[in-house]
Amino acid sequence: MNGDKHHDLFSELIAQHQSELYAYIFAIVRNWQDADDLFQDVCMVLWRKFETFRPGSSFFSWARQTAKLEVRNFLRRKKSSTYVNEQVLDVLAEMPIDARDDETKHYLAALRRCGKKLVSTDKQMLVFYYVENLGSRQIADRLDRPQSSVCNSLKRIHRWLLECVEKELKREEYLGGERND
Structure with missing residues (x-):
């Protein structure tokens, strides 16, 4: 896939699933600023890893897995007990939006x-x-x-x-x- 088509497909998929992805992140961190920052970070990681996405598979499932890892890393860095624990994060990651x-x-x-x-x-x-x-x-x-x-x-x-x-x-x-x- 050439660069323009690659970029267009990514942009289309992100636009199609951004509200679900943002809702997933916000449901875990419950803080608008943290959710905004994490959403941006997740989008950057998704773009860097987009070549690993298999067209025809579920973009949202793939993106949610990446978001789960980014949120988990954020929570570990933050070490804040006001956030959801790891078990709840795992359950949320497996739940459909x-x-x-x-x-x-x-x-x-x-x-x-x-x-x-x-x-x-x-x-x-x-x-x-x-x-x-x-x-x-x-x-x-x-x-x-x-x-x-x-x-x-x-x-x-x-x-x-x-x-x-x-x-x-x-x-x-x-x-x-x-x-x-």
Whole structure:
């Protein structure tokens, strides 16, 4: 493929998938500035590695894998406990972005069922973190708790939700279909 066609194909694919890719990055880092910087970094890496992309395969899957690695490296450099842990990053990397996808619907339904099982203080902490977009220090201030306690609680809640969702999905698969609760 000549240089112009190579560049045109890359530009077309990035334009087609930029919102999904940006949403994936932002869902993990939950900070606009970090997401902007990471998105730019990911695009640069994708361009450098574009010759490894196989035309006809899923560009978004390929790009998401690259984004996952870049985000993981960013999180390691940042070493900030307010970000999602590595296990959650792996789950997010494997999840399709399109909420209309059946697999995602099952996952979200299982996550809702698990969320209903959380005690109210854990639910409140998740609301602070994901809905109000507060960091661990801000949550600690609101709850009058040490920041380390909030970080440990968030990690525990994430780990529990991950395990619960996996169990729910296995149970659903075992029962042979969707649940209606």
